[in-house]
Amino acid sequence: MESSQLLEIIYLLEDSFIGEYVRGSLWLFPVIQSFHLLGLGILGGAVVIGDLRLVGLLFKSESISYVITQTKSVFNFGLILLISTGIPLFLSEAVKCYYSRAFWIKISCLILGILFVYLVRNPIALNKGEGVYMKIIGFVSFSLWVVTAASGRWIGFS
Amino acid sequence: MMHFIECLASTSWSIALRESLYLYPWIESAHVLFIAIFFGTLLFVDLRLSGYAFKKLSISEMNRKVLPLSIIGFILMTFTGFLLFYAIPIRNYQNLFFRIKMFLMILAGINALYFHWRMNQEGKVWDSNSFIPFSMRCSAALSLCLWSLVIISGRMIAYNWFDCDKQPQSEIINFLTSCVVQTEFYEALDGI
Numbered sequence: 001m002e003s004s005q006l007l008e009i010i011y012l013l014e015d016s017f018i019g020e021y022v023r024g025s026l027w028l029f030p031v032i033q034s035f036h037l038l039g040l041g042i043l044g045g046a047v048v049i050g051d052l053r054l055v056g057l058l059f060k061s062e063s064i065s066y067v068i069t070q071t072k073s074v075f076n077f078g079l080i081l082l083i084s085t086g087i088p089l090f091l092s093e094a095v096k097c098y099y100s101r102a103f104w105i106k107i108s109c110l111i112l113g114i115l116f117v118y119l120v121r122n123p124i125a126l127n128k129g130e131g132v133y134m135k136i137i138g139f140v141s142f143s144l145w146v147v148t149a150a151s152g153r154w155i156g157f158s
Numbered sequence: 159m160m161h162f163i164e165c166l167a168s169t170s171w172s173i174a175l176r177e178s179l180y181l182y183p184w185i186e187s188a189h190v191l192f193i194a195i196f197f198g199t200l201l202f203v204d205l206r207l208s209g210y211a212f213k214k215l216s217i218s219e220m221n222r223k224v225l226p227l228s229i230i231g232f233i234l235m236t237f238t239g240f241l242l243f244y245a246i247p248i249r250n251y252q253n254l255f256f257r258i259k260m261f262l263m264i265l266a267g268i269n270a271l272y273f274h275w276r277m278n279q280e281g282k283v284w285d286s287n288s289f290i291p292f293s294m295r296c297s298a299a300l301s302l303c304l305w306s307l308v309i310i311s312g313r314m315i316a317y318n319w320f321d322c323d324k325q326p327q328s329e330i331i332n333f334l335t336s337c338v339v340q341t342e343f344y345e346a347l348d349g350i
Contacts (some may be wrong), residue, residue, distance in 0.1 A: 032319055034310040040190065040198075041309060045198020048227065062214070070211045074201065150187045151192065151237060157183045 010098045019091035029092060036085040040149055043078030047145045054138025063136060068125040077119070102154035109151065113144040130146040147149065159251075160336065168249040175245035182245055189238040193312075197305055199224050201283030207298040216285040223276070241349055252322045252335045255314040262311060266304040273297045 013019060022028050052058035053067040061093065097103040121141050129153055166172055175181060205211040206220040215223075222231045243250045269326055276294060277284070284290050322337035332339060 026319075030314055034313040035189070037193070038306055038309055041194050041197035042201060043198070044191075044194025045201045048195055048198055049202055049224070052227075058227070066214065070203075074205070076213070133180050146191065149191060153185065153187045153190050 005096060010094045013091055014094040016091055018088050022088050024093035025041060030086050030087065032082075033087055036082060036089060039078050039081030039085060040152075043075060043082060043145070044149070046075035047142060049127075050075070050121075051138040053143040054121070054134045054141070055134060065126045070123060072122065085144060094149040098156065100155050102157075103149045104152040106148055106155065109144050113141070113148055116141055116144060127150070159215065163247045163251045166244060172244050172247060175241065182242075185238050185245075186242050189235060189242060192231050192235035193309060194231075194239060196228055196235050199227040199231060200305065201302065203228065204298040204302050208295050209290075212286055216273060217277075217290065218281050220283050249321065250315065252317050253318075254320040254331060254335050255311045255317070257334065259308055259311040259315065262304055262308045266301060266308060269297055269300050273301070 022032065049058065050068055053060075053062070053064055054124040059067050121137050124137065168178050175185075202211060203220060203224050206213075206215065206224075207217065212220055243256075273294065276297075280291075284294075320327060321334060322332070322335055322339075325339055326333075327337070327339075332335075
């Protein structure tokens with residue numbers, strides 16, 4: 001897709017009903033953002049505990065699959081809260097996001113993070129789930145989510 | 159108090175932080191990450207107490223393993239939070255949401271102290287019976303509610319709706335934010 005076509009779509013998204021609605025309200029954007037931050041805290045907890053276990057710094061006496069099983073639903077809940085609040089935030093300033101480098105870093109890491117957790121980390125952790133390569137998986141997952149969160153915060157500064 | 163805050167604002171480090179282009183955003187991003195560590199790990203402690211996760215582990219085991227992480231998160235969060243306050247002391251001190259946040263944090267602290275006092279006394283019984291009194295489950299739920307509200311009100315500090323330099327505000331807002339307004343000025347404006 002050409003970038004001009006993408007920009008056209010971005011303008012359509014910004015002019016969408018939800019985009020207009022959030023932009024038109026004084027308090028809606030801050031409130032949605034607060035819940036987005038709360039979602040970050042929830043997802044963050046599941047990432048910290050799950051990945052620290054993979055790296056081998058926490059819950060060493062419990063199996064990796066047990067810790068991932070126990071953190072999975074909190075992770076899912078946090079992610080759903082983040083995405084459902086993130087979409088209206090994006091729609092309300094889609095054009096600004098399009099021109100923000102932080103936004104593109106965030107989206108890239110987010111997609112990588114989601115794919116990595118659901119296609120690599122969780123299946124491996126739940127099946128065999130021990131060994132040195134688990135440490136690498138934990139480290140990669142943790143790094144992806146830290147960059148996603150930090151670059152996400154940075155969208156607001158640009 | 160206001161005099162002390164003004165002194166803080168005039169220190170060279172405060173001015174340096176306020177005027178720095180990159181330092182402030184970096185500290186704020188770190189603050190957000192530390193919130194995730196603190197709140198996220200505390201969430202699991204509270205989920206264990208309510209019996210929703212890590213049921214294989216005893217309460218005291220869960221506390222021993224996860225709570226240090228929450229405490230590290232809390233220390234780093236408080237440190238970066240102080241720097242953020244210190245960068246813009248007067249504005250923060252008179253910000254309604256900042257005051258709400260501090261009040262809620264005190265409540266959350268009292269709740270935490272009460273919880274740990276009870277746990278020190280009865281924790282062994284909870285472990286052996288794998289039973290937690292209803293009041294302690296309430297304390298866990300209250301902890302999550304209070305910290306959620308702390309995060310929300312903290313995010314709201316960025317908005318200047320009730321700030322002292324945005325007048326006119328209702329009297330109750332100016333009272334809550336210790337904002338002294340030169341009323342003659344506004345009366346003169348009314349006259350025009």
